Amino acid sequence: MTTKSNAQSVGEKQAQHPLDDLLRTDRIPHIWCPGCGIGTAFAATLTAIKDSGLDLEHTAMVSGIGCSGRGAGYAKLDSYHTTHGRAIPFATGLKLANPKLNVVVFSGDGDLFAIGGNHFIHAARRNMDLTVICVNNLTYGMTGGQVAATTPHLAKTTTTPVGNPESPFNLPLLAYASGATFIARWTIMHGRDMVESLTEALLHRGFSFVEILSPCPINYGRRNKERPLETLKLYEEKSIIKNKANPLEITMDAEKGIVLGNFHKESRPSCIESYDRTCRPDFLEQSS
Numbered sequence: 397m398t399t400k401s402n403a404q405s406v407g408e409k410q411a412q413h414p415l416d417d418l419l420r421t422d423r424i425p426h427i428w429c430p431g432c433g434i435g436t437a438f439a440a441t442l443t444a445i446k447d448s449g450l451d452l453e454h455t456a457m458v459s460g461i462g463c464s465g466r467g468a469g470y471a472k473l474d475s476y477h478t479t480h481g482r483a484i485p486f487a488t489g490l491k492l493a494n495p496k497l498n499v500v501v502f503s504g505d506g507d508l509f510a511i512g513g514n515h516f517i518h519a520a521r522r523n524m525d526l527t528v529i530c531v532n533n534l535t536y537g538m539t540g541g542q543v544a545a546t547t548p549h550l551a552k553t554t555t556t557p558v559g560n561p562e563s564p565f566n567l568p569l570l571a572y573a574s575g576a577t578f579i580a581r582w583t584i585m586h587g588r589d590m591v592e593s594l595t596e597a598l599l600h601r602g603f604s605f606v607e608i609l610s611p612c613p614i615n616y617g618r619r620n621k622e623r624p625l626e627t628l629k630l631y632e633e634k635s636i637i638k639n640k641a642n643p644l645e646i647t648m649d650a651e652k653g654i655v656l657g658n659f660h661k662e663s664r665p666s667c668i669e670s671y672d673r674t675c676r677p678d679f680l681e682q683s684s
Contacts, residue, residue, distance in 0.1 A: 418442045418452075420472050427466055431617075431624035433584035433610030437531045438467045440587060440608075441502060444594035455498040458487040460507035463538045463612075464531040467502040481511030484519045487526050495668050498598065501528040506536040509565055510545040520574035520603045522667040527597050527604045530567065533612035541615030552619045567607045568659055572643040577602035579660040581646070583609040583631040586656060593658055602666050609654070630654075 413419070419442070428434050445455065452473060459468035461480035468475040478486040487499045501508075508516055508530050519526060535553055536542040543553040543560050546567065550559040571579045578600040582590040590608065597604035611617060611627035634650055639657040646655045665673065 415439060415442045415446070418445065418472050420470055423470055426470060428463060429612075429614050431611060431613035432463070432537075433533070433608075434464050434467070434531050436584040436587070437464075437529070437590075437608040437610055438470070438502070440584075440590045441467070441500070441529055441594055442471065443591050444598055445500070447591065447595045448598045450498045450598060454496055455500065456487075456490055457500045457502055458483050458490065459501065460503045460512060461538070462504040462507045462536070463533070464502060464504035465507055465538075471502075481507055481513075481515065483507060484512060484515040484524075484526070484528065488519055488524050491525055492668065495525075499526050500598070501526055503528075503530065504537065505530055505532040505534070505546040505567070506539075506542075506544045509567065509570075510536075513545060513565075517570070517574040520571055520576040520605070523575060523577055523602045523664055523670070525601055525603070525666040525668065527594075527600075528606070529594065529597075530605070530607050531610050532567065532607050533610045533616060534564075535612055535616040537612045537615050541612075541619060551616070553616070554619075566646060566648070568605075568646045569643045571605040572660055575603070576605045576660070577662045577664050578604035578606075578658075579643075580605070580658045581607040581609070581656050583635060583654070583656065584611075585628055585631040586635070589637070589656075596658065596661075600661065602662075602664060609648075 456474040457468045457471045458476045459465040460478055460483035468477050483501050483503045487501050491499050532546050534546050536544050540554050542555045546564045547560045549563050568579050568581050578597050580593045597606050611624050613624040634654050635656050636653040637657050638655050641655055641659050648654050
């Protein structure tokens with residue numbers, strides 16, 4: 397006969413989430429809005445960290461400011477919630493100070509490509525050994541729904557109430573032009589592909605970049621009369637998986653299609669390896 401205490405312990409075991417060992421459960425529930433996809437992207441990232449087999453004692457997560465930037469605070473890792481747009485230089489400092497660390501940057505499009513855009517291109521150029529995950533919801537979600545570097549042409553935001561007159565960045569193309577050695581894009585509707593891609597990115601030596609498309613139903617969808625299910629339907633019906641696609645053909649358009657996949661991977665000395673080879677002849681003598 398099962399006692400009440402035994403039944404409770406069985407129930408507690410069944411209720412445990414598979415990512416509990418990587419979550420600061422005391423900070424749950426999270427702040428993300430209903431219909432937002434950041435939680436899906438974050439869960440995929442934690443799953444990939446587990447699947448990759450990385451040493452968690454030598455793994456750190458860094459974020460900037462914004463909705464996605466809250467992710468680092470929920471991860472039960474050495475995590476750093478930095479200032480707006482400065483996640484990548486902070487992560488670069490961590491990696492340079494301790495090259496044995498696995499450093500993951502988890503942040504949003506506004507943080508990484510608007511206020512923090514210059515840091516992105518130079519970290520990619522240097523091939524810093526970082527994994528940069530950008531949750532792209534096409535807007536500054538947390539700070540009020542302002543226009544971002546990724547906001548589509550003619551889309552409405554708080555700062556472009558009649559429509560965005562500018563063209564957005566193509567993030568995979570920008571990453572390729574800057575020198576990133578691993579580049580991918582997925583949507584939150586492509587869970588299994590996303591986890592596999594993130595796992596590969598985490599294990600890649602060099603600058604890895606994964607863009608994850610995610611809806612923002614409050615500060616983007618509401619202003620553009622776009623319901624969350626309509627966005628997810630768009631991701632499902634208009635997505636075209638083209639691994640190794642030409643960077644110039646990586647579109648994100650309702651008419652031309654949303655091109656997804658693992659686009660680029662190459663082996664090139666990382667920033668630290670290049671520094672050691674060029675600036676530290678004593679290092680070469682010791683390693684030979």
